[in-house]
Amino acid sequence: MVWPYHFPSQTPELTAQRRQSLDFHARLAQLSIFLPLLLIILSKALHFSLTKIAALHNGADREKGQPKSKLFLVTRVLAVWRRMAWWADDDVGSWGTRRELLWATGWATWLGVLVVRGTGDDYLHLTKRFGIVAASQLPLHYLLSAKSPYNPLQLLTSLSHEELNAYHRLLGRILITFFTLHATFYLNFYVQAGFLSKRIRDTDVQLGLAAITGFLIIATSTLAPIRRYSYRLFYIIHIISAPTLLIILFFHVTHIRVYVLETFAIFILFSLQRYFLSQRHATAVLNSIPDTSLVSITIRPPPSAKLSSYGPGQHVYLSPPNTSLSSPSRFAIMNPFSIANLPSEDRNIQLVVRALGGPTKSLAQTAAITSSEFSVPFTLEDPYGASRFFPDLIRYDAVLLVAGGVGGTFTVPIYRALLNRLSHSSSNLGSANLSQVDDPDPASYDKSFSDHEDIELHSLTPENPLLPSSPSSPSTQPKIHFHWSVRSPADASWALPFLSTDSSLSSFNLHVTSSSSSIPHAVTPTLPPSIPPSNVTFDRMDLRTIVNGVFGADGVQKVAVLVCGPEQLGRGLRTQVGKWVVGEGKEVFWHAERFGW
Numbered sequence: 276m277v278w279p280y281h282f283p284s285q286t287p288e289l290t291a292q293r294r295q296s297l298d299f300h301a302r303l304a305q306l307s308i309f310l311p312l313l314l315i316i317l318s319k320a321l322h323f324s325l326t327k328i329a330a331l332h333n334g335a336d337r338e339k340g341q342p343k344s345k346l347f348l349v350t351r352v353l354a355v356w357r358r359m360a361w362w363a364d365d366d367v368g369s370w371g372t373r374r375e376l377l378w379a380t381g382w383a384t385w386l387g388v389l390v391v392r393g394t395g396d397d398y399l400h401l402t403k404r405f406g407i408v409a410a411s412q413l414p415l416h417y418l419l420s421a422k423s424p425y426n427p428l429q430l431l432t433s434l435s436h437e438e439l440n441a442y443h444r445l446l447g448r449i450l451i452t453f454f455t456l457h458a459t460f461y462l463n464f465y466v467q468a469g470f471l472s473k474r475i476r477d478t479d480v481q482l483g484l485a486a487i488t489g490f491l492i493i494a495t496s497t498l499a500p501i502r503r504y505s506y507r508l509f510y511i512i513h514i515i516s517a518p519t520l521l522i523i524l525f526f527h528v529t530h531i532r533v534y535v536l537e538t539f540a541i542f543i544l545f546s547l548q549r550y551f552l553s554q555r556h557a558t559a560v561l562n563s564i565p566d567t568s569l570v571s572i573t574i575r576p577p578p579s580a581k582l583s584s585y586g587p588g589q590h591v592y593l594s595p596p597n598t599s600l601s602s603p604s605r606f607a608i609m610n611p612f613s614i615a616n617l618p619s620e621d622r623n624i625q626l627v628v629r630a631l632g633g634p635t636k637s638l639a640q641t642a643a644i645t646s647s648e649f650s651v652p653f654t655l656e657d658p659y660g661a662s663r664f665f666p667d668l669i670r671y672d673a674v675l676l677v678a679g680g681v682g683g684t685f686t687v688p689i690y691r692a693l694l695n696r697l698s699h700s701s702s703n704l705g706s707a708n709l710s711q712v713d714d715p716d717p718a719s720y721d722k723s724f725s726d727h728e729d730i731e732l733h734s735l736t737p738e739n740p741l742l743p744s745s746p747s748s749p750s751t752q753p754k755i756h757f758h759w760s761v762r763s764p765a766d767a768s769w770a771l772p773f774l775s776t777d778s779s780l781s782s783f784n785l786h787v788t789s790s791s792s793s794i795p796h797a798v799t800p801t802l803p804p805s806i807p808p809s810n811v812t813f814d815r816m817d818l819r820t821i822v823n824g825v826f827g828a829d830g831v832q833k834v835a836v837l838v839c840g841p842e843q844l845g846r847g848l849r850t851q852v853g854k855w856v857v858g859e860g861k862e863v864f865w866h867a868e869r870f871g872w
Contacts, residue, residue, distance in 0.1 A: 280398040282468065293400050297407050297530065300389045305411040305534070307385065310680035311378070312431055316520075319433075338704075353858035356636040362858045364865070366846070371441050379445035386412070386449065402460035403538045409453035410531035411522065413538040416450060417517070419443035421545040422659065423553075435661035437870060441638025444497070451490045458487040482527040507633065509657065516541060554655040560644035564627075569681065570635070570642045572612075574624040574655065582618035587688035589614050590870075592652035593626065597635050597670055605784050609656060610634050613839075615684035616767070617691055627769055629681045662689075666864055668751060671694055672831040675822070676757040677848055679840025680766065683759050685868045686839055688772045690757045694781055697752055756825050760786040760816050760840070774806060785811045817845075824852040826861060834861060839868035 283289065288520065330350045363374040370376055388409050394400040418428055420443040424437050429439065437743050461483070465471040474480050495501065496512045525535045559574040572593070576582060585591075592609040616625040630639030642652060668674050674693060678686040757774075761767045767785055783806065826834060836852055838845050845867045855861045 279396055280394075280401055281396050281436070282464065283396070284399050286860070289397075289624070293397065293403070294398070294530075296393055297403055300392065300404060301407040301411040301531075301534070304386060304408045306390050310413055311382075312428075315432055317421050321332070322353075322356065325349055325356075328354055330485075333568060333681070340556040353862075357860060357862060358857050361853060361863070361865075364761070365849070365853075371445065375441050375445060378442065379449065382446070383452075384451045387527075390453070398460070398464065400456060402464065405453045405460065405562075406457035409450045409457065410534045412446065413521075413524075413534050413540055416443060417538050417541045419446060421541065423545050423548050424657075424659070424663070425548065426545070429664075434666040435664065436555065436659055437659060440555045447497075448494070451494050454487055454490050454514055457484060479527055483522050486520055486523045486527060489523065492516070503761060506519055520674060529809060530751050549656065555655055557653050557655040560649070561638065561645055561652055563639065564765065564769055566640035566763065567770070569766065569825075570628045570630055570638050572626040572638070572771055574626070574653075575650070582622070582624070585614055585618040585624055585658050586662060587617060588665065588685060589658035589660035589867075590685075591624070591626070591658050594658035595634050609654065612685035612864075613868070614688060616773070617695075620695075625769075627684050627856075661868075665866070666835070668693060668835045668864075670744055671753050671833045671835045671864065672751070673754045673756065673825050673828065674753070674835045675825050675837070677818075677821075677836070677838040677844065678757075678759045679815070679844040680761060682841075682844075682868070683761070683767065683770055684839075686757065686759070686837060687773065689837060690755065690781075690783070691773055693753075693755050697755070697781075697831065743856045751830075755781040755797050755826070756781045756821070757781070758786060758816055758821055759784070760788060760844070762789045763787060764811075771806065783810055786816050787811060787813050790816050818847050818851045822848070822855070826852075826855040826859070833864075835864040837866045837868070845869075 285598070326542050363377065364372050366372055386408055389400065390404045390798050394404060418426065419439050421428075423429075426436070426439070429435065432439070433767055462471070462482075465474050493512060496509045502509045518539075521535050521539050525532055525539075557574050559572050561570045562573070566572055590611045590613045592611050611627040612628055615623060615627045616623070618624045628635050628638055630636050645651060668689075676686040676690055759767060764785070764787060785806075825831065834852075834855075836848070839850050847865070849865070852863060852865065856863050
C-alpha cells in the first residue's frame with residue numbers, strides 16, 4: 276500500500292486552515308469525555324428502573340405491577356445484564372478488566388479517528404494532530420489520578436480512586452503512544468527535509484525532546500520488574516514528572532497551553548486539598564503482635580475527633596515515623612493501610628500491618644524498640660476506599676466475606692458493622708448507620724487519650740455509607756458468612772475478641788493453614804468464649820463448598836461477596852461465584868479489595 280501522506284508546500288492559507296482544524300479537533304476530543312459520562316449515568320438509571328420493576332414480582336407490589344409477560348421480560352433482561360457485567364469485570368492478565376480494556380480500546384479508536392479525520396495527505400497536519408489531541412486529554416488524565424473524595428469523576432461514576440486509577444494507567448499508555456508518534460513523525464520530517472541539524476538547536480524542539488524523554492521514563496518505570504525492584508522509585512518518578520512535564524509542555528508550543536493550564540489547575544487544586552484538608556499530624560502506639568510478623572498501630576485521637584467519618588472498608592495513608600507534615604518527601608513515602616476496627620466504637624483508629632520490607636519493615640523495627648506507653652509521630656491522610664459507594668448490604672439475602680491473611684483488616688470491620696446493624700434492627704432500634712455511631716461524652720474517654728489534644732483527626736471527607744440509613748428495616752435479614760484463612764491462630768489474635776458467632780444470622784469460620792497448627796488443642800485456648808472450636812478448621816478453604824452453601828440456600832437470590840487477600844484467593848472465589856451468576860442468573864454485588872499501583 277502506498278503511503279498516502281506527503282510534505283505539502285507551506286502557504287499562509289494552508290497554515291491558517293490547518294490551525295483552525297487542529298484547534299477544533301482538540302476541543303472536540305476534550306469535550307467528548309462527557310458522552311461516556313452521560314452513558315454511565317443513563318445506564319445506572321436504566322438498571323435502577325429495571326430493578327425496581329422486577330421487584331414487583333415479590334410481595335403485594337406485584338398486584339400493582341405490569342403484566343406477567345412484561346415482568347418476565349424485565350427479569351430476563353436483568354439476568355442477561357448481570358451476566359454481561361460479570362463477564363466485563365473479569366480480569367485479563369495484568370492489563371485490567373475487560374470493561375477497562377474495552378473502554379481503552381474504544382477511547383483510543385475515537386482519538387485515532389480525530390487524529391486522522393480531515394488531514395487529507397498533509398503529513399505535517401497528521402503529525403501535529405497526534406500532539407494536540409493527546410494534549411487535550413491531559414486534564415482528564417490527571418483528574419483520573421486525583422486522590423480526593425471530592426473528585427467529580429468519583430461522584431459521577433461511583434468509582435473510588437483505586438478503581439479510577441486503572442483508567443488513568445490505560446489512558447496514560449494511549450497518550451504516551453500518541454506523543455511518541457508525534458515526536459517520531461516530526462523527527463522523520465526533519466531528516467527527510469534535510470534540516471534536522473538546524474532544528475535540533477531550536478528551543479521548541481529541545482523542549483519537545485525533553486518532554487518525550489520524560490514520558491518514556493514514566494512508561495519504563497511502570498514496567499512490572501521496575502515496580503517490583505522499587506515501588507518507591509516508580510512513585511517518585513511520577514510525582515516529580517507530573518509538574519515538571521507540564522512546565523516543559525507549556526513552553527514547548529503556545530497552541531496547547533490552554534490544556535496545560537487546565538491540567539496544572541487540577542494538579543494544584545487537589546494537591547492543596549490533600550495538604551490542607553486531608554493530611555495531619557497524628558501520634559500512635561506501635562506493638563508487635565506475638566508469634567507473628569504483624570504490627571498493630573493504634574492511633575489515639577483527642578476528644579474532639581470525629582471518628583464517625585472513619586468507616587468499615589476504608590483505608591488511610593500513613594507516613595513512616597517522624598515524617599514531618601511540612602516535608603515535601605511525605606508524598607513519596609505514604610502507604611495505604613486498611614482501617615482494622617470500628618473507630619466510632621473503639622475510640623481509636625487501629626491498623627494492622629504485616630512487616631515485609633521497606634516502610635512496613637521500618638514500622639516493625641520501630642515497634643520493637645518502643646513501649647506501649649510511647650507515642651510515635653506520623654503523618655496521616657484521611658480515609659479513602661470504595662466502601663462509600665457500596666450498596667446497602669443489609670438488603671441482600673446473604674453476605675459472604677472472605678479474607679486471606681492480613682486481608683482480615685478489610686473484612687473484620689465490615690463483619691462487625693453488619694452484625695451491629697442486625698442487632699439494632701432486631702432490637703427495634705431502627706436501621707441507623709452503625710458505621711457512624713455518635714461520639715459519646717468526651718468525659719468518658721480514657722485518660723490516655725486526653726494527653727494528645729494536639730492531634731487533629733477531623734475528617735472533612737463525605738461520610739462512609741457502607742451501611743446507609745433507611746426508613747425501615749428490610750423484611751428479611753441477610754445471613755452473614757465470614758471465612759478467614761490465616762497461617763496460624765496468632766495471625767487472627769488481634770481480631771478474635773471482636774468476633775462472635777452467637778447470632779443465628781451470622782457464621783464465622785477460621786481456617787488455619789499452617790502445618791504446625793494441625794493439632795486442635797494448639798488453637799482452642801486462644802479462642803474467646805463466643806467462638807466455639809467447631810468454627811475452626813485446620814485446612815485451606817474449600818471455596819466451592821463455601822460458595823455453593825451460600826448461594827444454594829433456600830430463598831437466596833441476591834448475594835454480596837467481598838474479598839480481600841492474595842490474588843489467587845480472589846481469582847478462585849470469583850470462578851466459583853461466576854458459576855452462579857452465569858449459570859443461574861443470581862444477582863451478585865462483587866468487590867475485591869486491592870490497592871493496585
